[in-house]
Amino acid sequence: MLIKNANIITWGEENRILEGYGLLIRGDRITAMGPSGLLEKEYPQEEQVDAGGQYVMPGNICAHTHFYGAYARGMAIPGSAAKDFPEILEKLWWPLDKSLTQEDVYNSTQVCLIDAIRHGTTTLIDHHASPYAIEGSLDEVARAATEMGVRVSCCYEVTDRDGQERASAGIAENVRFIERLKTAPNNLLGASFGIHASLTVSDVTLEACRKAVPDGIGFHIHVAEHEVDEYDSMTKSGTHVVDRLEKFGILGPKSIAVHCVHIDAREVEILARTDTWVSHQPRSNMNNGVGLGNVEAFMRAGVKVCLGNDGFSNQMWDEWKTAYLAHKLWNRDPRRMGGYDVVKMAIENNAKLAQVFFPAAPLGVIEPGAFADLMFVDYHPYTELTAGNLPWHMIFGFSNGDITTTIAAGKILMKDRKVLVADESEIAARGRELSIKTWERYQKRFQ
Numbered sequence: 001m002l003i004k005n006a007n008i009i010t011w012g013e014e015n016r017i018l019e020g021y022g023l024l025i026r027g028d029r030i031t032a033m034g035p036s037g038l039l040e041k042e043y044p045q046e047e048q049v050d051a052g053g054q055y056v057m058p059g060n061i062c063a064h065t066h067f068y069g070a071y072a073r074g075m076a077i078p079g080s081a082a083k084d085f086p087e088i089l090e091k092l093w094w095p096l097d098k099s100l101t102q103e104d105v106y107n108s109t110q111v112c113l114i115d116a117i118r119h120g121t122t123t124l125i126d127h128h129a130s131p132y133a134i135e136g137s138l139d140e141v142a143r144a145a146t147e148m149g150v151r152v153s154c155c156y157e158v159t160d161r162d163g164q165e166r167a168s169a170g171i172a173e174n175v176r177f178i179e180r181l182k183t184a185p186n187n188l189l190g191a192s193f194g195i196h197a198s199l200t201v202s203d204v205t206l207e208a209c210r211k212a213v214p215d216g217i218g219f220h221i222h223v224a225e226h227e228v229d230e231y232d233s234m235t236k237s238g239t240h241v242v243d244r245l246e247k248f249g250i251l252g253p254k255s256i257a258v259h260c261v262h263i264d265a266r267e268v269e270i271l272a273r274t275d276t277w278v279s280h281q282p283r284s285n286m287n288n289g290v291g292l293g294n295v296e297a298f299m300r301a302g303v304k305v306c307l308g309n310d311g312f313s314n315q316m317w318d319e320w321k322t323a324y325l326a327h328k329l330w331n332r333d334p335r336r337m338g339g340y341d342v343v344k345m346a347i348e349n350n351a352k353l354a355q356v357f358f359p360a361a362p363l364g365v366i367e368p369g370a371f372a373d374l375m376f377v378d379y380h381p382y383t384e385l386t387a388g389n390l391p392w393h394m395i396f397g398f399s400n401g402d403i404t405t406t407i408a409a410g411k412i413l414m415k416d417r418k419v420l421v422a423d424e425s426e427i428a429a430r431g432r433e434l435s436i437k438t439w440e441r442y443q444k445r446f447q
């Protein structure tokens with residue numbers, strides 16, 4: 001396939017905007033990039049996709065999400081409103097995840113991936129929970145991902161909150177899926193070893209996770225999203241969450257510590273020293289009223305901070321915009337969280353994190369040899385747009401509706417705003433059928 005008449009935003013080490021360029025795609029890779037006219041002459045037989053002067057840029061990457069949370073949309077939560085994050089877990093997420101069946105897991109993943117495709121998000125790192133449908137649940141996530149052609153890294157959140165048997169089943173599900181990928185590697189699928197959070201796992205379970213994790217695999221765990229995680233760790237182990245996780249071998253260059261809102265300076269230093277990834281989700285932090293991690297300081301300390309969505313919409317530019325605005329308000333300082341800080345997380349670090357799971361070719365950059373994960377953006381700037389001021393055009397100008405075409409692994413997933421790889425209305429209709437039953441099971445948990 002030859003993409004012609006594109007204004008290419010390359011990202012990568014030195015971001016460039018190349019006007020009137022073309023891309024040759026063979027298999028799942030970009031094999032050539034050059035002026036459109038030259039490539040058209042050189043490859044006259046190639047199937048042509050005319051970008052019509054749109055911006056063509058690498059697909060968005062999401063560092064942390066929860067497909068399983070899809071049915072929370074519009075769901076009534078009984079009783080008085082949750083007063084803090086621990087109550088949000090107890091009233092919303094924990095009874096909801098217990099209500100999920102394998103089919104719910106599959107359909108929840110599908111609806112999230114349609115949202116991702118519609119908004120140019122081509123790689124997502126998921127953190128899954130369905131305590132009453134554990135075994136095989138990651139296969140359901142993976143099935144939806146491979147059918148729809150989106151890159152997904154999977155893991156199951158191990159937790160003690162539903163008893164020892166389900167904690168062990170969670171460990172087994174992680175190991176089973178990791179072994180499955182080792183036996184049958186697939187460039188669209190990745191895996192980490194999931195743990196819910198320090199506050200829901202005992203020392204015995206943490207030790208069991210450490211013993212079970214196969215070589216070369218990292219962990220994916222929520223860290224200090226609310227103060228209660230730190231208080232729990234102090235009570236249980238006499239030390240902070242990050243210290244506790246380090247002691248149990250959970251940190252490292254393939255592990256993701258999610259949120260880190262309430263960590264202290266020493267914990268920041270440990271995350272930097274162990275080369276652990278941190279993922280930041282400002283929309284979720286605002287919604288849960290938990291505060292904001294001081295991620296600019298983390299980055300200054302050498303921590304690799306990424307941007308996720310925590311199960312909010314897969315419209316990653318909304319997360320960009322929120323990050324840009326939230327830190328200014330939180331700190332009452334308009335100098336906080338500049339455009340380049342957002343780019344550092346969402347582009348540079350997310351691309352490097354994605355390579356942990358999809359190492360076969362570069363991601364998050366347009367260059368020969370890279371995976372052909374792309375989106376077309378129909379944006380018409382009325383002020384000059386350069387590689388230098390692009391972040392501010394993206395934050396103040398780009399709109400999710402501008403994304404017209406999404407390509408992952410060299411396959412067109414959406415063209416001219418029509419999703420080609422799935423029947424959107426059928427999947428949404430199935431979601432409405434299934435979620436009504438899920439909501440009924442959820443409500444019964446309060447009776």
Ligand SMILES: [Zn+2]
Pocket residue numbers: 064065066127222258310
């Ligand atoms: Zn999360």
